[in-house]
Amino acid sequence: MASMGAGIAGSYLGYLLQRAFLGEAKGKIKLKSTHTLAARRMADEMQALRGPAMKLGQMLSLQTGFLPDEVLAELATLQMEAPGMHPSLVRVQVKQSLGREPEEIFKQFTPEPFAAASLGQVHHAVTREGQRVAVKIQYPGIRRAIKNDFSLFRTFSKPAQASGHLPKSAIDEIEKQIVAETDYLREADNIEFLADRLAPLSFVKVPRVFREYSSDKVLTMSLMTGRHLEDFLAQRPSQKLRNQLGAHLFELFHFQVFKIEALHADPHWGNYLFNDDAGISLVDFGCVKYLSPESAAYLRSVCLYPGSTGSADFRRLLETYYEQVGEKLLPGARRALIGFADNFYRKVYPPKPEKQQLFDFGDAIFLRDFLRESKNLFRTKGVITEFIFMGRAEMGLYQTLHRLKARVPTSQIVKKFL
């Protein structure tokens, strides 16, 4: 009986297919006009398969190269969406979770959502104390739906697992991270953790959690200000402002990796709000990746590596790290890593930068370099599972910087944290 309903309610993938069938999915990937029709169609289809399937699909296509680079980059920034909830379902969900209906809990509650969130939707509300808040509410049963999909996926991806192209550890990592996103209490912990650690960056704003109005399926946070990337760009911001914002985004990313050793790893554009004073407000913390000390140390040691990437010392750095995390560094993967460093990182992050040397993210060549080298690394099985989400976040960062056409003093910023 439990499996009888699996098709209709027990599968996240099922929801997404139904969304497409019911015409609920509205947004379209914004592709450049230079794209072929086939690529566009492919992107539309991938769009219908947001969420876990999308993340897996993205990984698979990285290896097989069946998607155009630009589409791949866009995929990194898609959101895990759930079907929309009507007010009656919202009320039931809140009452079940917090014991009372939203209208009883809040002084004001808007029954219609103002935004889609990962696996749910967000509503405006005002607390009894008069504080304006955003209430994120999860779609029912989504945790089990996702788990069902993964057990199915594990079954039919056996061949890819056996060949080592899709290691079990990678599926484990993706499942763990996505299932964690369904626990809003964990997200509340993430928010408080990052609010504390990001305090030194004055340009970043993190919401405050209202624990008394939160549960594993409802998350109440203070309302953040700012505009989404699209709206921000529509205002035609000056190059100076775009450069400032780009530098801030870049600093935020590397501060997290090198200083906090944990990062806000969901690069969906809806998760960042931009302000005219070049401030950034973060809004969705479902996907926060905590790095191991070894990985953080490794990243610090290879970033802006001053010597030659062909040197025995650099090779030793790579080998030691792979050994530490229990992986074997195959010769192909080693070559791919060195290629990555030479063809991408050394260009974007020059090890010996001139004073005020800016990198221009407006030029799309760097994105292609990044994707080509990522594919190479995947093909040679050199990807450490820990970096799956960080890689996606990194791709999201570059994609956003590219959209901003920002010029950023990359190496100078990174230097501060090494």
Add this chain to the structure above:
Amino acid sequence: MTTKKKAASKRKPGRAATAKHSAGRRAQRKAEPKRKPRHIANRPVGRRAQNKAAIRKRIVTAALSLFQTKGFDATTTKAIARKAGIAEGTVFNYFRTKEDIALHFFEQEVDQAIASVRDNPRLRKAPLEEKLFALVHSQLEFLAPYERFIGAAFIHALKPASPLGIFSHRAQELRHRYVGFVQELMDESLPKHRLSPLTFLAPEVFWIYYLGALLYWLHDSSPGKQNTLAFLDRSLSIGVSVLKQGKL
């Protein structure tokens, strides 16, 4: 079978007692107005109606708690009377059989669900799928404290000769009321000019859908029955979308 026979054999003396009892009551009722002045004559009648309703409620509550803990089949009218703190004969004044009590409960379930949708100002402008969701959810919420009994009643209802049966006379009446209301909701929301065989059949089909949803709910072991919520939401949006298109 044996329990049924037992129940039947017990019913007979019960019924006799009822007759005697009600005769006595009737005599009382006749005597009362004489004692009271005319202008407040309807007061004691109101109170009596209130008393009656209170006793009916007591019987239903007692019966449901026994159905839930002891099981529907194992519960006797005697036990119900004891639990309600009244004479067994009094029970028969209100309900002929325990199946009648169960049916009364299901009538309440449907009536309160209909009222909760009809009287909710928030739902007035809601789309059809939301109204139907609210209807079914309100029914399930009403049944929730008696889940075990509902499971047993469901099985009972599938037996062809059962008075609880989906096609029994009283259940038919209840079904008409329910289907009628669903028809009303659909008429409110669907475009009139696009009548199709689907819209014609839909209210009746909805009744069967509800039974299916009930079965899904009974088997749903997810915390807070979250899967049922998702099931209702998804299936109703698909159903209504098909209905609006007028074709499959």
